[in-house]
Amino acid sequence: MYRFQEEIDSCIDCKKCWDxxxxxxxxxxxxxxxxxxxxxxxxxxxxxxxxKDEYDNIYLSTRCGACDDVCPVSIPIIDIIQYERELLAxxxxxxxxxxxxxxxxxxxxxxxxxxxxxxxxxxxxxxDIAESSEIAYMAGCWVAYSQPDIARATxxxxxxxxxxxxxxxxxxxxxxxxxxxxxxxxxxEHAKKFVDYIESLGVKKVIASCPGCYMVLGKEYPKLYRELxxxxxxxxxxxxxxxxxGRLKPKKLDMTVSVRDACPVRDSKAVPRSILESMGIGIxxxxxxxxxxxxxxxxxxxxxxxxxDDIAMLTVKGYKDKAExxxxxxxxxxxxxxxxxxxxxxxxxxRDISVLLAESVLGGKD
Numbered sequence: 223m224y225r226f227q228e229e230i231d232s233c234i235d236c237k238k239c240w241d242x243x244x245x246x247x248x249x250x251x252x253x254x255x256x257x258x259x260x261x262x263x264x265x266x267x268x269x270x271x272x273x274k275d276e277y278d279n280i281y282l283s284t285r286c287g288a289c290d291d292v293c294p295v296s297i298p299i300i301d302i303i304q305y306e307r308e309l310l311a312x313x314x315x316x317x318x319x320x321x322x323x324x325x326x327x328x329x330x331x332x333x334x335x336x337x338x339x340x341x342x343x344x345x346x347x348x349x350d351i352a353e354s355s356e357i358a359y360m361a362g363c364w365v366a367y368s369q370p371d372i373a374r375a376t377x378x379x380x381x382x383x384x385x386x387x388x389x390x391x392x393x394x395x396x397x398x399x400x401x402x403x404x405x406x407x408x409x410x411e412h413a414k415k416f417v418d419y420i421e422s423l424g425v426k427k428v429i430a431s432c433p434g435c436y437m438v439l440g441k442e443y444p445k446l447y448r449e450l451x452x453x454x455x456x457x458x459x460x461x462x463x464x465x466x467x468g469r470l471k472p473k474k475l476d477m478t479v480s481v482r483d484a485c486p487v488r489d490s491k492a493v494p495r496s497i498l499e500s501m502g503i504g505i506x507x508x509x510x511x512x513x514x515x516x517x518x519x520x521x522x523x524x525x526x527x528x529x530x531d532d533i534a535m536l537t538v539k540g541y542k543d544k545a546e547x548x549x550x551x552x553x554x555x556x557x558x559x560x561x562x563x564x565x566x567x568x569x570x571x572x573r574d575i576s577v578l579l580a581e582s583v584l585g586g587k588d
Contacts, residue, residue: 308404
């Protein structure tokens with residue numbers, strides 16, 4: 223019996239995973255269902271050739287977890303997809319773009335091989351950053367290189383609450399892409415180096431803006447390496463606590479938003495909504511409150527850009543009948559959807575919740 227065979231054999235063919243999969247929502251003929259993805263494992267284990275649809279289906283997944291959430295027999299679908307990709311990589315059969323991005327993370331510390339000397343270009347003179355502190359701030363790749371306003375808003379809010387965090391001068395990509403594509407040995411070595419570095423600084427808490435970074439450092443690194451000598455906290459959780467205890471006092475912002483929820487923390491949707499409500503912002507839910515991925519993560523965007531863009535449009539077109547803007551707390555969602563809007567010639571009004579909170583508490587815009 224091969225790994226996961228018992229779980230796959232337990233499938234009752236209810237097709238609930240079909241209905242919630244964003245890839246299946248935007249493609250025809252039920253060719254790329256989560257059920258179909260896991261049914262290919264036996265052939266992969268045996269090293270057999272896959273049809274084009276079977277092969278594409280393994281990589282037509284953001285590993286968002288919507289399928290796991292509805293499976294009535296608790297099949298770990300996204301774990302099986304990760305394992306299939308791990309085997310295909312070992313067999314030399316993974317997509318070339320997936321290999322290239324994985325190598326970028328290991329060799330250049332970011333998915334896009336960005337210039338590491340520009341990682342902290344977001345820092346401005348008004349930010350009070352300590353040379354050494356027990357609290358460190360991790361912007362993450364997409365904030366540092368693509369959405370610097372999130373990092374600046376986060377530091378300003380922390381400063382306002384009396385916290386002078388340090389930055390991680392040797393900040394690394396968290397490696398979520400490696401996790402999603404089964405490069406677990408590479409990620410384990412990557413995690414070891416990063417964890418040892420953070421601990422060498424005497425850091426007791428890392429505050430991360432990115433839900434992906436938060437999830438990978440806090441939940442996956444301990445599995446791949448060992449228990450951490452520091453806490454990992456999502457910036458929104460920190461801000462909610464600061465609002466609750468009065469260190470941050472939001473003022474009313476007159477607007478209505480729909481929330482673009484982040485898949486890695488989809489079990490904590492109350493936190494961003496609590497923050498928005500503290501600013502008097504009205505919320506009209508997307509997708510009747512169900513979780514639908516933005517369509518970008520885990521290699522879907524580079525390997526299948528048109529399908530990834532079609533998934534993004536579910537959110538972009540969906541909010542326009544409900545609210546004046548999208549409120550996001552995932553920098554990769556924003557990065558992906560902005561690119562999708564450019565390719566589709568669509569307009570989108572989207573703001574990060576940390577940026578909105580800084581505007582509410584401190585006044586003005588970045």
